[in-house]
Amino acid sequence: MITLTGFGKDYGDFTAVENLDLHIAAGETFGFIGPNGAGKSTTIRFLATLLRASRGQGEVAGCDVMADPVGVRQSVGYMPDNFGVYDGMRVWEFLDFFAVAYRIGRKDRKQIISNVLELLDLTHKRDDFVNGLSRGMKQRLCLAKTLVHDPPVLILDEPASGLDPRARVEVKALLKELRKMGKTILISSHILTELADCCTSIGIIERGQLLMSGPIESVYRQIRRNRLVDIQFLKNEEAGLSILRSSPHLRSLEMKPGGVIVELETGDEGLADLMEQLIREGVRMRSFNDRDPTLEDVFMTVTKGIVN
Numbered sequence: 001m002i003t004l005t006g007f008g009k010d011y012g013d014f015t016a017v018e019n020l021d022l023h024i025a026a027g028e029t030f031g032f033i034g035p036n037g038a039g040k041s042t043t044i045r046f047l048a049t050l051l052r053a054s055r056g057q058g059e060v061a062g063c064d065v066m067a068d069p070v071g072v073r074q075s076v077g078y079m080p081d082n083f084g085v086y087d088g089m090r091v092w093e094f095l096d097f098f099a100v101a102y103r104i105g106r107k108d109r110k111q112i113i114s115n116v117l118e119l120l121d122l123t124h125k126r127d128d129f130v131n132g133l134s135r136g137m138k139q140r141l142c143l144a145k146t147l148v149h150d151p152p153v154l155i156l157d158e159p160a161s162g163l164d165p166r167a168r169v170e171v172k173a174l175l176k177e178l179r180k181m182g183k184t185i186l187i188s189s190h191i192l193t194e195l196a197d198c199c200t201s202i203g204i205i206e207r208g209q210l211l212m213s214g215p216i217e218s219v220y221r222q223i224r225r226n227r228l229v230d231i232q233f234l235k236n237e238e239a240g241l242s243i244l245r246s247s248p249h250l251r252s253l254e255m256k257p258g259g260v261i262v263e264l265e266t267g268d269e270g271l272a273d274l275m276e277q278l279i280r281e282g283v284r285m286r287s288f289n290d291r292d293p294t295l296e297d298v299f300m301t302v303t304k305g306i307v308n
Contacts, residue, residue: 006056077146136167
């Protein structure tokens with residue numbers, strides 16, 4: 001549904017993105033991860049036909065980004081990281097304005113606007129002036145205007161930026177609902193916790209280079225060479241620490257109140273053997289948890305050696 005091949009963008013002598021290859025399948029929610037200035041917005045603006053590539057090419061919903069920008073725009077709902085609203089417009093008028101821009105006929109616009117308002121839980125704000133809305137409501141409204149022409153692809157640049165925790169939860173719920181509707185979604189963010197539970201695949205970009213991409217579980221497996229185990233002791237903590245420190249699988253050990261986090265180079269059998277040894281030696285444990293990696297773990301592992 002979205003493909004980039006050898007995409008690069010220069011601004012004078014500065015290379016913002018270099019040789020980026022990317023494929024996002026239909027129905028995916030793809031998280032584009034990287035710090036500010038990594039090249040996310042440059043890539044997204046190219047896919048949204050708002051800037052030209054210095055080299056390479058892109059395709060969205062079967063349309064060439066540079067050769068057929070009108071076709072791309074008909075297939076894409078684009079939400080920029082910074083957006084404005086028009087003073088003096090009511091919510092329904094704002095959506096009607098964009099519906100007209102997408103050449104939706106007068107007889108269809110009223111029902112489409114009602115449907116979009118209901119989906120985004122904005123029906124009760126229909127007649128409010130847009131400049132009087134809270135930031136969270138404006139964010140919803142901007143997302144609503146990307147949906148008026150029912151595009152198969154959504155490109156959302158930092159859609160939860162600046163929102164309070166409740167509003168961020170609501171945005172994530174909306175993204176999940178849109179994916180159930182069959183939308184292909186590209187969402188960028190530098191806040192990793194925003195993407196962890198709503199993406200099916202991710203790509204990590206740093207200094208204009210795509211370092212890793214793929215299904216989120218596959219990426220987790222690639223970086224999980226070692227196991228992180230969180231152990232809470234109940235009795236015989238010193239004996240437990242002695243056993244852990246003597247393990248040939250130990251790679252690191254971090255103390256914490258009441259327990260320890262250990263990094264072990266081993267598989268499931270090794271973990272089972274270690275737990276059995278601890279119990280056999282009389283070490284009582286409140287918990288022994290094999291900790292799953294987080295997006296923060298993935299990012300720090302992948303960018304190690306890239307970030308100064």
